[in-house]
Amino acid sequence: MSINPDNLLFDLTLSDEQRMNRDTMQRFAAQEMRDIAQAVDSGDSPAAEFFPKTAELGLSLLPIPEALGGAGMERSPVSNALIMEDLANGDMAMALGAIAPLGFVNTLLDQGSNAQRERYLPRFCAGDFVAATTALVEPRATFEPTEPQMTATTTGKGYTLSGTKVMVPLGMDAQLVMVIAQLDESGPAAFIVEGTPEGLTRTAEENMGLGGAQLATLAFDNVHLSADAKVGDGDFDLQRFIDLSQLGVCALAVGTCQAVLDYVKVYCNERVAFGEPITNRQSVAFMIADIAIELECMRLMLWRAAALAERGEDFHQHAYLAKQFCAEHGMKIGTDGVQLLGGHGFTKEHPVELWYRNLRAIAVLEGVAST
Numbered sequence: 001m002s003i004n005p006d007n008l009l010f011d012l013t014l015s016d017e018q019r020m021n022r023d024t025m026q027r028f029a030a031q032e033m034r035d036i037a038q039a040v041d042s043g044d045s046p047a048a049e050f051f052p053k054t055a056e057l058g059l060s061l062l063p064i065p066e067a068l069g070g071a072g073m074e075r076s077p078v079s080n081a082l083i084m085e086d087l088a089n090g091d092m093a094m095a096l097g098a099i100a101p102l103g104f105v106n107t108l109l110d111q112g113s114n115a116q117r118e119r120y121l122p123r124f125c126a127g128d129f130v131a132a133t134t135a136l137v138e139p140r141a142t143f144e145p146t147e148p149q150m151t152a153t154t155t156g157k158g159y160t161l162s163g164t165k166v167m168v169p170l171g172m173d174a175q176l177v178m179v180i181a182q183l184d185e186s187g188p189a190a191f192i193v194e195g196t197p198e199g200l201t202r203t204a205e206e207n208m209g210l211g212g213a214q215l216a217t218l219a220f221d222n223v224h225l226s227a228d229a230k231v232g233d234g235d236f237d238l239q240r241f242i243d244l245s246q247l248g249v250c251a252l253a254v255g256t257c258q259a260v261l262d263y264v265k266v267y268c269n270e271r272v273a274f275g276e277p278i279t280n281r282q283s284v285a286f287m288i289a290d291i292a293i294e295l296e297c298m299r300l301m302l303w304r305a306a307a308l309a310e311r312g313e314d315f316h317q318h319a320y321l322a323k324q325f326c327a328e329h330g331m332k333i334g335t336d337g338v339q340l341l342g343g344h345g346f347t348k349e350h351p352v353e354l355w356y357r358n359l360r361a362i363a364v365l366e367g368v369a370s371t
Contacts, residue, residue, distance in 0.1 A: 012303065018079055025083055028057060029090025034351075037091035041211035041354055047097060048173060048214070052129045054098040059083065060105045060124040060132075068118065069125030075109060077244065077309040080371040081251040081302060088255025092358040093212030095252060096368060100169040100213075103248065103370040104132035104178055107190070107241060110370075111232045116192070120176065132176035135165035135218055136242075136367025145242050145366045148188055150220065152181040158227040159183075159191060161220040167361075169368055171216025172202050178231065179220070180238065180367065188238040190231035199223040209357035241370060243316050244309065246323040248369025250302040253330035253362045257295045260337040260355050264288060267350075268340055287336055294329040301325055306371065327363035334359035 014022070032053055039045035064070020080102070087095035105124055108117055124130050138149055150163025161181055168177070175195055183189040196202065199221040207215060265288060268279045278284045301322040308315035334356035338345035345352055 014082075018082060021079065022082055022086055024057065025086035026089065028054075029087055029095075033087070033090025033094055037094065037212065038348060038351060038354055040091070040094060041209075043211065047094065047212045050094055050212070051097055051131070051170075055127060055129040057098075059099060060101045060130065063105065063109055064121045064125060065117075068121045070121065075106065077247055077306040077371040078303065080106070081247055081306045084248050084251035084369060084371070085255040085258070085299075085302075088252040089259045091212060092252050092256045092355070093210040095255065096169050096210065096213040096365075099248065099369055100133040100174075101130050103134055103245065103368065104176060106244070106370045107134065107178060108231070110244070111190070111236060111241070113231075113233045115228070116231065120192070123176075130176070131170045131174045132178075133168055133170045133174040134178040134180070134245075134367050134370065135168045135171075136180045136245075137165060137167045137364070139164055139166045139217070146188070146238055148180050148182050150179070150181040152183040152189060152191060152230075154184055155224070157224070159225045159229060161191060161193070161223040161225060163220055165218045165220075166205070167207075167215050167365065167368070168218050169213045169215060171218055172204050172214055177218065179218075180236075180241075183230075187235065189236045190238075190241070191225055191229045192231060193223065193225065193229070197223050197225075208360065209354075210361050239316065242367060243319040245367045245370045246319045247302060247306050247309065247371045249362060249365045250298065250305075250319075250322045250326040251371070252365075252369065253326040253359065254295065254299050254302055256355050256359055257291070257298065257330055257333045260333055260352060261288070261291050261295055263350075263352060264291070264337050264340045267344075284340065287340060291333050291336055294333060298322070298326050298329060309371070330359045330362045 036045050040047050061070040062073045063075040066072035084099055087098060108120060136145060153160045177193045179191050179193055180188060181191060200223050201219040203217045205215045205217055268284055269277050271278045305315050305318035305322045308318055337352045338356050341350055341352055344350050
């Protein structure tokens with residue numbers, strides 16, 4: 001996709017490579033994710049058993065330079081958004097867990113030092129799933145992503161982290177966690193935490209949705225890190241990190257809402273009441289049409305912001321607007337999907353209630369899916 005900086009027109013024609021990638025992701029979502037989504041959400045099927053299957057997709061190694069063992073493909077926010085959208089069509093929660101390592105890799109490529117890239121990125125190129133993630137959200141009602149309250153204090157040998165992060169994907173198992181904290185008086189910074197050092201406590205979360213993402217709370221009590229744990233050689237651009245992750249969250253919303261639309265169209269056309277399909281009723285047909293309109297707006301706002309990011313232009317405003325629109329209308333689409341199924345929308349016999357619960361999280365997810 002390309003964009004004209006003068007009038008913000010952009011080409012929606014996908015490249016051959018993007019079309020092939022979409023076919024692969026859509027096939028994987030249909031065959032490996034959709035059927036097990038409810039079992040994973042309920043805990044009947046462990047999510048940890050699913051993630052190794054995603055290694056065959058090679059998501060994390062795609063943008064890694066060939067010199068470090070990766071595929072050497074140019075990093076593309078548009079292509080990454082398409083990948084996230086297609087996986088979320090299978091299941092948003094498992095998609096979030098599957099792309100968490102890609103978010104870690106993308107941030108390291110974007111803002112890490114050469115030494116850090118050489119140290120960590122080859123781990124993602126061995127063909128195995130590497131549990132890596134990022135941690136930004138904090139447990140307070142007034143949480144502002146650009147103003148983390150977790151502290152990082154400079155010591156003689158490195159840094160000390162103190163504070164709590166919540167809604168961390170793969171939080172129970174991740175061996176690499178990129179943590180955003182306030183460094184002394186110099187502003188926000190990112191730090192790489194390996195393994196489970198002394199002072200780090202992991203607690204599995206129980207939320208209304210996203211059961212397959214393995215969300216966890218990470219509590220840091222004076223966790224000591226070495227001097228080379230700080231990401232990058234200079235200041236960390238937290239706003240850019242947030243903007244890129246908002247594109248990923250929007251892509252998750254778009255993919256899930258597409259699943260809702262596809263399902264309710266078939267259901268309502270086949271559901272017969274008073275001798276005719278319920279789509280013959282204007283109230284039903286108009287509600288489905290509204291879902292389609294809102295979904296297309298979500299997708300176009302996402303693609304425009306991603307196209308700007310790919311061209312290296314200012315995309316902050318567009319990413320913010322896309323996130324706000326997707327949070328509001330994603331939740332509405334989930335609600336309308338349940339409504340269209342009537343009593344069936346309340347039961348686990350149909351997947352719409354799961355999509356509804358997952359979509360409720362769009363407004364609170366931050367820093368979890370950097371494109």
